[in-house]
Amino acid sequence: xxxxxxxxxxxxxxxxTTPEMxxxxxxxxxxxxxxxxxxxxxxxxxxxxxxxxxxxxIYGLTVGVGWxxxxxxxxxxxxxxxxxxxxxxxxxxxxxxxHSVGVGPDTALDIVRATMAVRLNNILTGxxxxxxxxxxxxxxxxxxxxxxxxPSRGSVGQADMTLLSHVGLAMLGEGDVDYKGKRxxxxxxxxxxxxxxxxxxxxDGLAILSSNAYAAGLGALAIHDAEQMMASxxxxxxxxxxxxxxxxxxxxxDVTALxxxxxxxxxxxxxxxxxxxxxxxxxxDKRVLxxxxxYRTAPYLFGSMTDSIARTxxxxxxQINSSDDxxxxxxxxxxxxDLPQAKRGYVEGGAVxxxxxFDPLPWVISFEELGIVLAHHATxxxxxxxxxxxxxxxxxxxxxxAGEAQHAFLVVEAPLMAIATESRALAQPTSFxxxxxxxxxxxxxTNAPLVVSRVRAQIDNSFTILGIELIQAAQAVDxxxxxxxxxxxxxxxAAFKQSFRKKVAFLxxxxxxxxxxxxxxxxxxxxxxxxN
Numbered sequence: 001x002x003x004x005x006x007x008x009x010x011x012x013x014x015x016x017t018t019p020e021m022x023x024x025x026x027x028x029x030x031x032x033x034x035x036x037x038x039x040x041x042x043x044x045x046x047x048x049x050x051x052x053x054x055x056x057x058i059y060g061l062t063v064g065v066g067w068x069x070x071x072x073x074x075x076x077x078x079x080x081x082x083x084x085x086x087x088x089x090x091x092x093x094x095x096x097x098x099h100s101v102g103v104g105p106d107t108a109l110d111i112v113r114a115t116m117a118v119r120l121n122n123i124l125t126g127x128x129x130x131x132x133x134x135x136x137x138x139x140x141x142x143x144x145x146x147x148x149x150x151p152s153r154g155s156v157g158q159a160d161m162t163l164l165s166h167v168g169l170a171m172l173g174e175g176d177v178d179y180k181g182k183r184x185x186x187x188x189x190x191x192x193x194x195x196x197x198x199x200x201x202x203x204d205g206l207a208i209l210s211s212n213a214y215a216a217g218l219g220a221l222a223i224h225d226a227e228q229m230m231a232s233x234x235x236x237x238x239x240x241x242x243x244x245x246x247x248x249x250x251x252x253x254d255v256t257a258l259x260x261x262x263x264x265x266x267x268x269x270x271x272x273x274x275x276x277x278x279x280x281x282x283x284x285d286k287r288v289l290x291x292x293x294x295y296r297t298a299p300y301l302f303g304s305m306t307d308s309i310a311r312t313x314x315x316x317x318x319q320i321n322s323s324d325d326x327x328x329x330x331x332x333x334x335x336x337x338d339l340p341q342a343k344r345g346y347v348e349g350g351a352v353x354x355x356x357x358f359d360p361l362p363w364v365i366s367f368e369e370l371g372i373v374l375a376h377h378a379t380x381x382x383x384x385x386x387x388x389x390x391x392x393x394x395x396x397x398x399x400x401x402a403g404e405a406q407h408a409f410l411v412v413e414a415p416l417m418a419i420a421t422e423s424r425a426l427a428q429p430t431s432f433x434x435x436x437x438x439x440x441x442x443x444x445x446t447n448a449p450l451v452v453s454r455v456r457a458q459i460d461n462s463f464t465i466l467g468i469e470l471i472q473a474a475q476a477v478d479x480x481x482x483x484x485x486x487x488x489x490x491x492x493x494a495a496f497k498q499s500f501r502k503k504v505a506f507l508x509x510x511x512x513x514x515x516x517x518x519x520x521x522x523x524x525x526x527x528x529x530x531x532n
Contacts, residue, residue, distance in 0.1 A: 012117065013037045014124030017320050019220035019313055022121075026114035026221060030143045033135065037124040041135050044126035044329040044350070048202055051352035056345060058327060058352055061088070061203045085201060092205030093172060099165035099209050100175070102151030107163070107214075109147045109178055114217030116142055116167060118320055119208075126331055127323020128207035129352070137171050137198050144193045149176040149183065150214075156434055157448035159324070159358040160214035168208040173197035207325055212360045215448035216319050219367065222456045223313045225525075226370065229462050230305055232524040233377065234267075236470045237298050238274040239493045240384050243476030244394055246291045248272075248280050251299065263303030271299060279487035292393060294383040301373075301380055308370045315363035324357045361431070364446045367455050368429050374458040375427035378465050382420040385469045386413060388476045400475045403508025409472055412513055416468050423461045426454040467520030471504060471513070478506050499527070 010021050011032045025031055052058055107115075120138040123130055141147070148170035154162035169175040170186040179189035190197055198204070241248070249255065251272050256265045275281070290296065323329075331350045335343040345353045387393040389400060389409055401408035434445030474497050481487060489497065503523050504516045 010117075012121045012124060014040070014121055014126070015321055017121045017317075019223045019316055019320065022114050022117050022217060022220035022320065023224045025117040025142060026110040026217070028113075028145075031117065031120070031139055033120070033124065033139055038132055038135060040126045040331070041123060041130065042132045043331055044129045045131055045202065047329050047331065047347060047350035048129035048352055050347045050349070051345065052202075054347055056347075056352060058203065061206075088201045089199055092200035092202075095205035096165050096168035096172065096200070096209060097174075099161050100169055102154040102163045102166055104151050104153030107150045107152040111152075111214075111217055111221065112147050112150050112167075113142060114220055115150070115164070115214045116147075116217075118216045118220070119164070119167075119211055119213035121320055122211055122213065122323055122325075123207070125321065125323045127328045127357075128211075128325045129202070129327075129329035130204045130207045131201060133196075133198055134171070134200075134204055134208065137195065140193065140195050141170070144195070145178075145180045146170070146186075146189050146193060146195070147178040148186070149178065153449075155214065155449045156437070156442075157212070157215065157360065157364065157431070157446035157450070158442060158444070159210040160212055160449060161209045163214050163449075164211060165209040168198075168200075168205060171198040171208070172200075203327075210326065210358060211324050212319065212358065212448055215360060215364075215452050216316060218449060218452040218456065219312075219316045219363065220320070222367070222452055222459060223309065223316060225456065225459045226305075226309050226374075228525060228527075229459055229466070230302070230309060232463070232466055232527055233305075233381070234270060234302060235274060235492065235496050235527075236381075236466050236473060236524070237302075237384075238271060238278075238490065239477060239497060240388065240469055240473035241275070241291075241295060242278055242280060242489055242493055243388055243473040243480065244291065244295065244384075245284065245287055245480065246280065246295050247287060247289065248275060248278075250296045251275070256299070261300075261303060263307045264299050265303075267299040267302040267306065271302075274492045275490045276492070277488060278490035278493065279484075282487075286395065292383065292387050294380040294387065298380065301376055305370075305373045305377060308366070308373045312363060312366040312370050315366050319360065319363055322357075324360070326355045326358055327352050328355045328357060329353075359446070360448045361446050364431050364448045364451050367451050368431055371427040371429075371451070371455045371458055374455065374462060375424045377462055378420040378423035378458070381462070381465045381469050382416045385416055385465075385472050388469075388472045389413065394476060396476055396479050400472055400479060400507070402475070402479060402506070405507055405510050407510050408507060409475070409513070412468060412472075412517075415517075416465060419461050419464055423458045423465075426458050426461075430454070463521040463524050464517060466524055467517055470500065470520050470524065471507075471516055474500055474504070475507055496527075499523075 009030050009032050010024050123135045148167045150166040170177050173187040173190050175186050177186045177189045251268045256268045335346045345351045399408040399410045431446045436443035503519050
């Protein structure tokens, strides 16, 4: 569902687009493309055609794709005759139709919009070498709320061909789309929006379908959610530590100086700030010397997560602002060697070069690493919740029972453990699990969409697990403050808990906790520190 609130415009230029900008477009914001970016697209298309005129074999234009790369498809030497234009259009349209074999449930609208935004930005680099009309059509789709109906499964992660081809079909006026919230045939939507159907030429078809835009769009949404989950984790942990009456010694400056991992130092400082003014800094003879590891090692976990998110985000941003096309068009270059193979593909003003840039492995591996960190996060958060339930650790009533509640949080441990187990299973690497296809030519893959989808599922699980920890941390704090009203929470956690208590009430009578868990997870997804 697209955002219905006040929206701004996002400028895409192929150079400095961020994952946050892709998320904004995914949520419904309109797109502006500078004229100079469209001019770059036109220049790159000219280089492509010049290469064809000079007799180059160009994958996806003069010869086929995949196992058919040895077959002549279009003779593009010389002038672009009407016969040549028609032959190329026929080849391109057939390419899009033949690759439209995606399966599974339809992709959510925000993901399709993220996909189109990524691909539009890729095209604006000039690397794909397409007609300007391709970029203009994607832009019109985004701004006029035409969202192709696209399956969600069927990509092996070496370009999301089987999925992006369905976007190409819609550009031709085929298949179905969602137009301003209503599903209809693409031809009907294009007519209503006064958009001219695309007549693909050159390597338009290949450029539309052969990229990792789907996985990268998913990745942008995942990084956005991961950053929100990270911020939520820190404040929930601070409240949880107060609920435990935990020891803040592991957060001290002099402690972190003994083992100065930069992210560890940074997270310890951030947690000290979140706990500023808390009763935890005051003397308590009943406070234990050593808390369970899930509490004591939190700065290391959060530091590792911060590092992993930042690294993955940086790699994804490179993907969003580059061309993963084969062949790729490079403007304004000349050969730097006289060797025949090194000069091959160069024309006046640029080059048409075969590449392996469709391989997303650098950032797919980083997403897998993030999945491993998320598995540690699920374990630590769930273990902290168990400790709050246990009087041996919390020195509070068993299962944090109060008032008329006899069972309190006894049974919530079951879904907590189930979801944590699921997150650990989702962390298992899958990028290397592929088999050769296309006559053995495409003999490696990355399963990029699967990898990122699993990380997104882990992030969603983490919000649920954190929500359960938050419910019980708030309960523990309220029980503890009832005994010692003179013990203040930190400024940050007090405001956070007060906001949360407007959503989920203190448990003093047994009730179904399913609604509370859902509300707590949603609260954390939407929470902003500056809104307390």
